[in-house]
Amino acid sequence: MHSTIDPRTGSAAPAPSALRTGRDAAPKLARLLTFRTVSSRIPEEVETDQFDAFIAALPELFPRVAAALELERVNGHGLLYRWAGGSAETGDARAPAVLMAHYDVVPVEDPAAWEHPPFAGTITDTSICGRGALDDKGALAAVLEAAEQLLAEGFTPARDIYFSFGNNEETAGDTAAAAAALLAGRGIRPWLVLDEGGAVASGAFPFVQAPLAVVGVAEKGILDVELATEDAGGHASTPNRMGATARLARAILRLERRPFPAALPEVTVEMVERLSAAAPLLPRLVLGNVRRLRRPLTRVFGLLGGEPNAMTRTTVAITQLRGSKGSNVLATRASANANIRVAVGESVASTLTRLRTVIRDPKVSLHVVEGNEPSPVSATTNAQFALLEETISGTFPDAVPVPYIMLGGTDARRFTTICDAVYRFAPFRMSAADRASIHADNEKLGIETFGEGILFYRALMGAL
Template sequence: MHNFAPGSASRAAASLAEVVRFRTVSSRLPAEVDAEEFEAFLAALPRLYPSVHAALEVERVNGAALLFRWPGTSGDPGSRPTVLMAHYDVVPAGDEQAWTHPPFSGHSDATHLWGRGTLDDKGQLVAILEAAEALLDEGFAPAHDVYFSFGNNEETAGDSAAAAVELLAGRGVRPWLVLDEGGAVARGAFPGVSRPAAVVGVAEKGILDVELLTRDPGGHASTPPRMGATARLARAITRIEQNPFPQRLPEVTAEMLRRFGPHAPAPLRVAFANLSLLRVPMTWLFGRLGNETNAMTRTTVAITTLEGSAGANVLAATAKANANIRVAVGDTVAGTVERLRKVIRDPKVELRVVEGNEPTPVSASTGPQWQLLEDCISATFPEAIITPYIMMGGTDSRRFIGICDSVYRFAPFAMDAADRGSIHAVDERISLETLGRGVRFYETLLRRL
C-alpha cells in the first residue's frame, strides 16, 4: 500500500501511480513497442474515471490515441471550443538499476511519486482527468465544448496528433484555445531571479535532422590518403562547431526579460528596463549565461550520431553524421541548410534533410486566451512571475497550428532544476503537492472557460 498526501493530491497520486506502471514506451522500432501495455493503459481509464467516460464522448484515433468531447451547454459545437492535450507514451527508462526506485513501480515516499512519465507526461493527463472527474461529480458542465486530445506517440514525433487535427478539421472544429505540455513553474530558471517563473510556450523552434555524408574509395588503413572520408567529415563538423548561427533576441524573449526585470538583481534590473537601448549587448550576454539561454538566441546545431569504418584497420568508404538542429523563430529549414553548406565549404560533403519542421507561428501574449491562462496560473501559483517564452523542444501541439491561432504550451507543475533534469533521465518524479496544484489549475481553467 502507498501512503499519499492528504487533500486533492491523494486521489490523483493513486491514479498516477497506477498508470505509471504501464510500460507505454515509444520507439521508432516496432519491436520495442509493447502494444499490450498500451491497451492495458487504455482499459484502466474507464475504471479510474467513470464519470468522465459516462458523460463525455470518447473515440480512438489512429489506433491508440484518444479524443474526448465534453459537450458544452451552449449547444453550438462551433462556439469557442477548447482542446486540452497530453500524451501517455514515455521514453525508455534506460538503466533501471540506476533508479532510486524502479521506473515503472509508481513508488510514493509520501512526498514524491517516482516513475517514468510522472512529469512527461502522464502527470498532466491525470491532472486533466482528475479535474474533469471532480467537476462532473459536482454537476458541472462547461459552457462551450471541451476536447481532451491524448497522444500515444508524441515521444517519436508520431502522427496521432495530426490524425486528431484532421478529424476535428473535417468536423469544422476550429479551437479557440489549445493547451499542451511545455513550460512549467520553474524555480531557479533565470540567474539572479529568486521567484519561480511560470513560463508559457507561445511558439516552438523548428526541428531539423540533416545527414552529413562523405565518400572515399576506402581500402587498407596502412596506406591512408589525405582527407579521407572520416577526416573530411570531421573537418565539416569542426567548421559547424566553430561557426555558430548568429544571435538574435526574439521579441518573445525580450518580453520575458522585461517581465523578469523588476525581480532581477540591480544591474540586470536596469539593463532590462532599458532593453531597447541595450539590446545588442544584452543579446551577447544572454547568449553566454548558459546553454539554455544561449539556445534562446539562435538556431542551434548538435552532432548526435557518427558512423565510419566497421573495422579498426579498414578505411571508411563512407562516413556520416546526424546534425540535430533547432531552428529559431524567424529562420527557415531551407535557409538553415543553405547556411550549413556555406559554413562547411566543401562540395564533397553531401547534405540530406532526413526530417524537418519549420518553427511554429507565435501565439499572442495578450488578448482573452492569454489573459485566461494568466488568471488561472495566478490563482494556482500566486508566487510565480508569468511570462511567454519560445520552447526549445517540440510537442504534439504544433500539429494544431493549422486550425487554431492560440496554441500554448504549459504544464501546471512546479519544478526545480533537479525535477527538470529528471525528464528523459533517471529518477523522474513529481511532488504530490504540485500534482494536487496541477489538478486545481485545470479545475480553475475549466470553470473559467
C-alpha cells in the same frame, strides 16, 4: 480561481488544498506509470499490449469521465474525449477548447540507476516516481482528475472541451496531426489549445529568485540532417589525408566554431521585460531596458550557454556518428546526424543554406532525414493568454507568468493549422533537477505539485 459552485447550496465551495488533492489522486497516476508505453519508430519495439492496458485502465480510474464524455480512438491508440458544453443548449456558439497531453514515454537506459524501479509507480512520502511522471502522464492524469472532480460537483463547461491524448509524441508521430485533421474535417476551429511545454520553473533565469511560469507561445523547428562523406577506403595502415572520417570531422568542427547568428526575438524581449520586475534592483534596471540594450544582452545570453544561448539562435548538435565497421578498416563512407533546432524567424531552407556555407566542402553531402518549420507565434495580448495568466496567478501566486519560445517540440504544433491560440504549459513546479530528470533517471512528480496541477486544470475548465 479554485472554488467551484456547490450544487447543493448554490454557493462557492472552497477548493481542497494542493497537498490533499495530490495525495488523493496519487494512486491513479502511480497506476498509469506502471504501463510500459514506450514509443519507438520501430513498430516491433512497441509493446502494443501496454498501450491497450493503459487505455483499459482509464475508465476504472476515472469512471465519471468515462460515463459523461464521448471517447473516440484516433490513429489506433490516440484518445480524443469530448466534454459537451452548455453552449449548445443555450445557442451560444462558443468555439471549443482543447487540452492536450501524451502518454507515451521514452525508453529507460539503465533501470539499475533509478532509486525506484522506473515502471513500478512508487509513491513516497513526497513524490510519485516513475518514467512519464513529468513527461507527460502527470499532465494527462491531472486533466482527467480535474474533470472527474468537476463532474462529481455537477459542473458543465460553458463550451465544449476536448482532451486530445497522444500515443507517439516522443517519436514525433502522426497521432496529433490526425486528431487536428479530424476536428478540421468537422469544421471545428478551437478557441484555445493548451499542451505541455513550459512549467513553473525555479532557477530558470539568472538574478531572478521568483519562480517563472513560462508559457510557450511558439516552438522551434526540429530538423535532422545527415552529413555524409565518401572515400575509396582501404587498410588503416596506409591512410590517405582527408579520408571520409577526417573530412567529416572537419565539417563538424567548422559547424562547432561558427554557430548560427544570435538575436533576441520579440517573444524573448517580452519575456525579459516581464521577469525584470522580479529581479533585484541592478539587474532590473538592465533587464527592464532590454529593448535599448538588445544587442549587448544578446551577447550575454550567448555567453551564458545552455538554455539562454539556445533561446537566441538556431542550434546544431551532432548526436550520432558512423564510420567503418572495422577498427583497422578505412571508412568508405562516414556520416553524422545533426539535430538542429530552427529558431523562429528562420526556416529549414535558410538553415540548410547556412550549413553548406559554413561547411564549404562540396564533398560533404547534406540529406534532410526529417524536419518541420518553426511554429507560428501565438499572441500574448488576447483573451486566451489573459485567461492563462489569471489561472496561473490563482494557482501559483508567487510565480511570474512569462511567454517564451519552446526549445523542444510538442504535439501542439500539429494544431496550429486549426487554431491561432496554441500555448504550451504544464502546471507543475519544476526545479532545475526536476527538469534535468525528464528523459533521464529518477523522474518523479511531487505529490503537492501534482495537486497544484489538478487545481490549475479545475480552475481553467471552470473559467472556459
